Amino acid sequence: MSLNACVSCGGRVVSQAREAAVRHWARQLSRQARYPVIYRLLAGLSICAGCLETLPVIGDDICRHCGRDQESCEGNGELCQDCTQLHEEALERNRSLLHYNDWGKSLLGLYKYRGDERLASFYGTLLAVTFLRYYDPAQFTCITTVPLHGKRLYERGFNQVDLLATELSRASGVPVRSLLQRTKETAKLSKQRGRIARQESMREAFSWAGDTVFPIAGASSYGPSKILLVDDIYTTGSTLRSCATTLRAHLGPFYEIHSLTIYR
Ligand SMILES: [Zn+2]
Ligand SMILES: [Zn+2]
Numbered sequence: 001m002s003l004n005a006c007v008s009c010g011g012r013v014v015s016q017a018r019e020a021a022v023r024h025w026a027r028q029l030s031r032q033a034r035y036p037v038i039y040r041l042l043a044g045l046s047i048c049a050g051c052l053e054t055l056p057v058i059g060d061d062i063c064r065h066c067g068r069d070q071e072s073c074e075g076n077g078e079l080c081q082d083c084t085q086l087h088e089e090a091l092e093r094n095r096s097l098l099h100y101n102d103w104g105k106s107l108l109g110l111y112k113y114r115g116d117e118r119l120a121s122f123y124g125t126l127l128a129v130t131f132l133r134y135y136d137p138a139q140f141t142c143i144t145t146v147p148l149h150g151k152r153l154y155e156r157g158f159n160q161v162d163l164l165a166t167e168l169s170r171a172s173g174v175p176v177r178s179l180l181q182r183t184k185e186t187a188k189l190s191k192q193r194g195r196i197a198r199q200e201s202m203r204e205a206f207s208w209a210g211d212t213v214f215p216i217a218g219a220s221s222y223g224p225s226k227i228l229l230v231d232d233i234y235t236t237g238s239t240l241r242s243c244a245t246t247l248r249a250h251l252g253p254f255y256e257i258h259s260l261t262i263y264r
Contacts, residue, residue, distance in 0.1 A: 006048035007122045008107060018049035025057065029133045041129050041171065046118055056099040058264060066237055067095040067134075067264055082236075090248035091241050092226075092256045094234050096264030097130040104263050108232060112160050120160070124167020126262055127230065131172055135258065139226050142177040143169055146231045146243055147206070149182040164262075165230045174228065179210035180243055206243050208250040226256045233263040 004013045026039040045052070058069045063080035070080060098104055111119040131137060145161045153159055162176075169176045184205040229243055244257040 005046070006051055007046045007116075007119055008051040008103070009048060011048040011050070013046055013048050015043070018047075018052050021049055021052040025052070025055065028057065029129060034132050038129055038132055041125050041132075045125055046122055056101050056104070058096060058099060065089070065093050066234065067093070069099065069264070089241070089244075090257055091229075091237070091244035092258050094237060094240060094259040094261065094264070095130060095134040096234055096261045097126050097133070098263050100233060100235075100263040108263065112232070113156075115156075115158055115160060115163075120163040121167055123232070123262055124164045125171065127164055127168045127260060128171035130260055130262070131168065131228070135226075135228075135260075137172040137174050140174045140228050141225065141255070142175050142179075143172075143228045143230055144177055144179040144247075146229065146239055147178075147180050147182045147209075149185040151185055161231055164232070168230065168260075177210060179208065179227075180206045180246060181209035183207045203242065205239075206246040208246060210250070225254055226258055227251075229257055229259040231259065231261045234259065234261045 005011070006013055022039065022042045025042055026035055029042075030038040042052075047055075058067065059071060061070045062068060063070055063078065063083055065079055065083040065086070068080050068082075070078065107119070110116060111123060143165050145159065145165045148156070148159045165176045168174075182205060227247060229240060229247070231240060234240060240259045240261075244259070247255070247257050
């Protein structure tokens with residue numbers, strides 16, 4: 001694949017041809033002050049004009065907890081059906097950029113199983129755009145990721161989400177810290193039926209793996225006190241909630257745990 005080929009269709013990436021689409025998305029995704037940086041991030045994506053124009057971006061009317069598009073529901077900032085049933089949440093909220101459609105499924109599959117470096121940069125940049133769309137990076141202590149079980153890591157050779165976090169860190173200036181480890185090997189989510197089954201299998205699937213000096217005592221009321229948990233997709237949210245519960249149990253209530261994923 002040549003350097004200026006589209007990561008999605010393989011077509012040629014011609015900057016002039018996609019200028020309108022870059023501007024359109026930069027306007028849609030940024031508040032005033034963020035426009036230049038979001039514009040620059042989007043302009044650097046290895047994606048052609050046609051694919052960029054049809055990016056399945058989640059709109060502004062979303063569930064205030066999980067970030068799901070609420071186009072069909074009334075009122076902005078309300079909870080979606082699933083989130084009204086959650087209680088005592090360690091996970092403050094989730095935000096995502098794209099709808100998980102067939103296009104997303106095949107592109108993410110390609111990345112997960114082949115570890116394409118250009119897709120790592122592509123997805124890392126999309127995460128950076130999402131981070132800036134919804135958050136102020138200055139409020140975050142660190143970025144951390146959902147870990148793979150040792151066996152899965154060995155099979156795959158790398159944790160695809162770690163590469164994305166590295167890219168996100170480079171773009172946002174927020175450091176990556178490894179805070180969790182997977183203690184239980186869970187069946188692939190795609191093989192698990194239903195929400196309850198997923199929640200059950202995720203229970204206590206993680207444990208604290210950060211160093212003991214984290215958090216910095218007393219820093220929470222002055223310095224940044226949010227932690228960004230990164231994953232590729234929020235499906236039912238049970239994985240991210242399980243991670244957040246583990247982080248909360250170790251760090252206490254002063255740190256807010258927020259999650260960021262590419263797909264929702
Ligand atoms: Zn394309
Ligand atoms: Zn929701």
